[in-house]
Amino acid sequence: MTLTTDPAATPATDVVLRVAGLTKRFGATLALDRADLELRPGTVHALVGGNGCGKSTTIKVLAGVHRADAGRIEVAGHAWDAGHYDAKAGRAAGLRFVHQDLGLFPELSVAENFALDAGYPTGPARRVRWGALQRRVAQLLAAYEIEADPRTPVAALRPAQRTLVAICRALQDQEADGQLVLVLDEPTATLPQHESQVLLDAVRRRADNGQTVLMVSHRMPEVLAVCDDFTVFRDGRTVAALVGQRPTERELVGHMTGTALAATVVGGMAPGALDGAPVPPDVQPPAADGDVVLAVRDLEGGPLRGVDLEVRRGEVVGVAGLVGSGRSSLLRTVFGEHAPASGTVAVRDAAGALSTTGDVRTRMDAGVAFVPEDRAGEAAFAELTIRDNLTAPVLRRYWRPWGMDRRRERADAADLVARYGVRTPSTDAPLASLSGGNQQKVVLARWLQRRPTLLLLDEPTQGVDVMSRADIYRTVREAAAGGCAVLVASSDLLELSTLCDRVVVLQDGRVTAEATGAQLTPDSLTALTQSSAGAPAEHPAPSGAPR
Amino acid sequence: MSVTDTPPLHSPGAGDAAPDDRTAPPPTPTSAAHGGAGGLFERHALLLLLVAVAVFFSVLPASADVFPTQENLSVLLGDRATVALLALSVILPLVCGYFDFSLGAIAAASSVLTAGLMSFHDLPLGLAMTAGIGVGVLVGAVNGLLVTRFGLNSFVTTLGMATLLGGLVQWYTGGQTILVGLDPRLAEFGSTTLLGIPQVVYVVAVVAALLWYLLTQTPFGRSLYAVGSNPRSAALVGIRVQRSVWTTFVLAGGIAGLCGVLSLARAGSATADPGTGLLFPALAAAFLGATAVRPGFFNVVGTMIGVLFVSVSVSGLTLAGADTWASPVFNGAALLVAVGLSAYLGRSRGIRTV
Ligand SMILES: Nc1ncnc2c1ncn2[C@@H]1O[C@H](COP(=O)(O)OP(=O)(O)OP(=O)(O)O)[C@@H](O)[C@H]1O
Numbered sequence: 017m018t019l020t021t022d023p024a025a026t027p028a029t030d031v032v033l034r035v036a037g038l039t040k041r042f043g044a045t046l047a048l049d050r051a052d053l054e055l056r057p058g059t060v061h062a063l064v065g066g067n068g069c070g071k072s073t074t075i076k077v078l079a080g081v082h083r084a085d086a087g088r089i090e091v092a093g094h095a096w097d098a099g100h101y102d103a104k105a106g107r108a109a110g111l112r113f114v115h116q117d118l119g120l121f122p123e124l125s126v127a128e129n130f131a132l133d134a135g136y137p138t139g140p141a142r143r144v145r146w147g148a149l150q151r152r153v154a155q156l157l158a159a160y161e162i163e164a165d166p167r168t169p170v171a172a173l174r175p176a177q178r179t180l181v182a183i184c185r186a187l188q189d190q191e192a193d194g195q196l197v198l199v200l201d202e203p204t205a206t207l208p209q210h211e212s213q214v215l216l217d218a219v220r221r222r223a224d225n226g227q228t229v230l231m232v233s234h235r236m237p238e239v240l241a242v243c244d245d246f247t248v249f250r251d252g253r254t255v256a257a258l259v260g261q262r263p264t265e266r267e268l269v270g271h272m273t274g275t276a277l278a279a280t281v282v283g284g285m286a287p288g289a290l291d292g293a294p295v296p297p298d299v300q301p302p303a304a305d306g307d308v309v310l311a312v313r314d315l316e317g318g319p320l321r322g323v324d325l326e327v328r329r330g331e332v333v334g335v336a337g338l339v340g341s342g343r344s345s346l347l348r349t350v351f352g353e354h355a356p357a358s359g360t361v362a363v364r365d366a367a368g369a370l371s372t373t374g375d376v377r378t379r380m381d382a383g384v385a386f387v388p389e390d391r392a393g394e395a396a397f398a399e400l401t402i403r404d405n406l407t408a409p410v411l412r413r414y415w416r417p418w419g420m421d422r423r424r425e426r427a428d429a430a431d432l433v434a435r436y437g438v439r440t441p442s443t444d445a446p447l448a449s450l451s452g453g454n455q456q457k458v459v460l461a462r463w464l465q466r467r468p469t470l471l472l473l474d475e476p477t478q479g480v481d482v483m484s485r486a487d488i489y490r491t492v493r494e495a496a497a498g499g500c501a502v503l504v505a506s507s508d509l510l511e512l513s514t515l516c517d518r519v520v521v522l523q524d525g526r527v528t529a530e531a532t533g534a535q536l537t538p539d540s541l542t543a544l545t546q547s548s549a550g551a552p553a554e555h556p557a558p559s560g561a562p563r
Numbered sequence: 564m565s566v567t568d569t570p571p572l573h574s575p576g577a578g579d580a581a582p583d584d585r586t587a588p589p590p591t592p593t594s595a596a597h598g599g600a601g602g603l604f605e606r607h608a609l610l611l612l613l614v615a616v617a618v619f620f621s622v623l624p625a626s627a628d629v630f631p632t633q634e635n636l637s638v639l640l641g642d643r644a645t646v647a648l649l650a651l652s653v654i655l656p657l658v659c660g661y662f663d664f665s666l667g668a669i670a671a672a673s674s675v676l677t678a679g680l681m682s683f684h685d686l687p688l689g690l691a692m693t694a695g696i697g698v699g700v701l702v703g704a705v706n707g708l709l710v711t712r713f714g715l716n717s718f719v720t721t722l723g724m725a726t727l728l729g730g731l732v733q734w735y736t737g738g739q740t741i742l743v744g745l746d747p748r749l750a751e752f753g754s755t756t757l758l759g760i761p762q763v764v765y766v767v768a769v770v771a772a773l774l775w776y777l778l779t780q781t782p783f784g785r786s787l788y789a790v791g792s793n794p795r796s797a798a799l800v801g802i803r804v805q806r807s808v809w810t811t812f813v814l815a816g817g818i819a820g821l822c823g824v825l826s827l828a829r830a831g832s833a834t835a836d837p838g839t840g841l842l843f844p845a846l847a848a849a850f851l852g853a854t855a856v857r858p859g860f861f862n863v864v865g866t867m868i869g870v871l872f873v874s875v876s877v878s879g880l881t882l883a884g885a886d887t888w889a890s891p892v893f894n895g896a897a898l899l900v901a902v903g904l905s906a907y908l909g910r911s912r913g914i915r916t917v
């Protein structure tokens with residue numbers, strides 16, 4: 017373990033949370049192998065590492081969801097043997113968690129969400145004192161600089177505000193910043209860039225007031241901009257603890273992969289991608305005169321107000337836009353999930369036939385594939401096996417009159433798992449036993465195995481680690497080079513500029529701008545999306561964000 | 564929470580591919596699929612329990628004389644054939660995450676209608692049987708339509724249907740048992756054995772084999788498990804969710820109709836019974852079955868083991884001198900234990916703690 021501690025850093029006694037020698041085994045998988053973690057009070061601490069290295073497992077142990085096999089846990093001076101630690105102990109010692117699904121009730125008002133956590137203030141005869149509740153919540157929201165009325169339903173809030181409400185709720189019984197330790201597992205994974213900036217700014221401000229925060233993220237520019245200390249996990253072990261330093265992205269990724277590997281991974285990746293610089297995709301875009309595979313004309317329906325768009329064979333087209341601009345709706349309508357209110361969506365199949373109408377099934381038969389944004393809700397079959405998850409859209413391939421060809425299914429699943437680097441002991445394990453990023457890889461593999469002619473990707477690399485992200489970009493480019501047309505919606509503008517030949521900007525349900533060639537940089541894309549919204553860029557790109 | 568950048572185009576449930584009111588609590592999955600000694604034991608625990616119970620009653624002095632005899636086992640299998648058939652029908656909607664409480668009443672209605680058509684209207688056996696099974700298919704189709712197309716809660720819908728059918732059975736029979744005017748071939752089929760095993764058992768075996776093939780060896784059956792796991796995801800991998808769910812209700816109705824005909828064959832008469840006496844042991848068997856063979860999922864082989872387990876236990880208890888109340892108490896307890904067990908096993912592994 018390369019422990020590079022800054023000598024000027026606070027002495028080791030000044031630690032609010034210390035985890036030592038944490039070990040956790042799931043069947044054949046050693047998820048945590050004597051992992052260590054130390055948090056200084058009043059800092060934002062990043063826990064980073066590749067997919068399946070044990071970050072979420074650590075957090076779940078701290079939250080009392082899993083019980084560790086060995087190790088010690090110390091919180092604010094109290095110490096436990098990890099085997100005797102439980103949810104109650106952690107809560108009493110001051111740990112507070114906001115999980116990725118936030119645990120809010122979207123139909124209820126902000127105030128009610130607070131009350132469900134802490135109890136309703138009641139008057140005589142147990143009558144709920146709504147006035148008192150509203151006032152208290154309004155105060156809390158003001159203290160956290162969340163611009164929301166306590167009476168609005170949570171569903172009506174913007175994504176970053178929702179996360180902030182969840183954070184504020186988790187910390188509501190804290191009298192002074194720093195009493196509690198806030199733990200966030202991938203808080204920004206599903207947030208668009210500007211939303212996550214709002215969230216991280218708020219987190220940073222709390223930390224400057226003395227709040228201690230532990231957060232997991234795969235977005236390196238973000239953690240580099242906002243975090244003070246870094247702990248890097250690899251294969252369930254702590255491989256680096258960087259206290260009070262300012263590492264570079266390259267350094268962090270080096271620790272994540274193991275130094276020997278770092279050179280090849282970083283080298284194999286589009287050069288500079290790790291530093292946030294624009295790069296040309298490593299596979300050259302094909303001639304732009306390929307067949308038009310997708311032609312969208314004057315499409316209306318839901319938030320879409322007349323979208324015109326063409327995607328050609330071999331082309332990777334990005335869709336950028338702010339929240340509510342209709343990115344996901346566009347992809348869903350093309351996939352046939354929603355019938356358009358007006359306008360046409362024409363898709364050319366591999367044989368060259370054009371079809372303009374169709375539901376999901378006919379679109380799939382025409383060679384369209386769709387990776388939705390909400391993995392848990394719309395892509396995963398959590399309790400089914402990895403193999404079942406992979407074969408779900410291709411079951412008919414394996415049918416023989418005497419039954420399903422399980423041997424071939426197994427072999428194909430094992431192939432895909434190896435090809436997409438899914439970390440699992442067996443393809444017969446339930447999907448839920450995979451780490452978040454590995455689940456995302458399974459969903460991608462599910463669709464790419466169909467060799468689609470039109471690939472629709474909505475936030476394809478959410479929760480995927482930096483190394484695999486490069487692999488996924490390469491796979492998508494390869495598919496494109498093989499003649500597939502790709503439409504990618506993403507809030508990660510670096511991703512769009514790295515991956516795409518062309519990016520269209522969607523605003524209020526219309527295509528308002530298009531970027532190609534030299535315009536394909538995160539900065540100019542930021543400018544395009546922001547300016548099309550009529551507001552100047554408020555936040556600089558995260559990689560350059562000043563502390 | 565899903566962060567989407569789009570307001571939903573449709574309100575949930577209204578014509579959406581996946582109605583949100585699925586009421587069956589999917590048995591909590593367990594990761595026995597990992598293999599290993601623990602998983603292997605879990606998969607076969609119910610079978611071992613069945614063997615243990617059978618051995619126990621074979622040596623228990625109070626039941627040892629009668630229980631292990633060929634006659635007793637033959638009667639036991641014949642009498643429980645109807646429960647087995649109903650349990651098979653129950654698991655079909657359950658695989659997709661829906662309850663069908665009307666299946667017992669469908670069996671009762673089918674039984675009464677088949678008998679009534681022969682007795683009151685002198686219809687030939689074949690036609691009467693077809694009508695009995697047909698009414699099951701029809702009611703299943705209506706249930707399925709109400710649940711998928713109109714997005715009604717399956718629990719309440721099928722409970723209402725069960726009550727309605729129970730009332731119609733009362734009306735049709737005038738509360739009387741239909742005894743006379745039945746084609747004797749039916750009762751003869753129900754009471755004869757082939758190779759020492761009641762003929763009705765072969766019917767169950769054939770239906771079980773077909774259903775096993777359907778659920779595990781066809782793309783359709785496999786996609787039903789996907790629907791049960793996550794209907795939204797299922798719709799987005801090209802599964803026609805509503806149509807699949809509707810089909811399970813129709814098939815279940817048909818099998819329940821067949822169950823009614825079989826019970827008429829076995830009993831030789833049709834009583835004005837609401838059919839709940841049949842439904843609850845069937846449900847218990849289905850839930851017990853979901854803890855075995857493929858733990859966490861409703862499956863045919865497990866269900867058959869579940870039926871045998873419940874039957875053997877109840878028969879043994881009766882022979883050992885237990886009162887009539889012992890059977891419902893046992894069925895209820897088995898159901899509770901089965902549901903609790905699958906939830907506990909899932910939680911202890913930390914997978915989905917619902
Ligand atoms: N309930 C479980 N059953 C079996 N294995 C599990 C379970 N939960 C996690 N694992 C395994 O433990 C390892 C660590 O998983 P964990 O979720 O902690 O990874 P992570 O660091 O959070 O990864 P990601 O960045 O992809 O979210 C993985 O190999 C995973 O497959």
Ligand SMILES: [Mg+2]
Binds near residue numbers: 071072073451452453
């Ligand atoms: Mg994780």
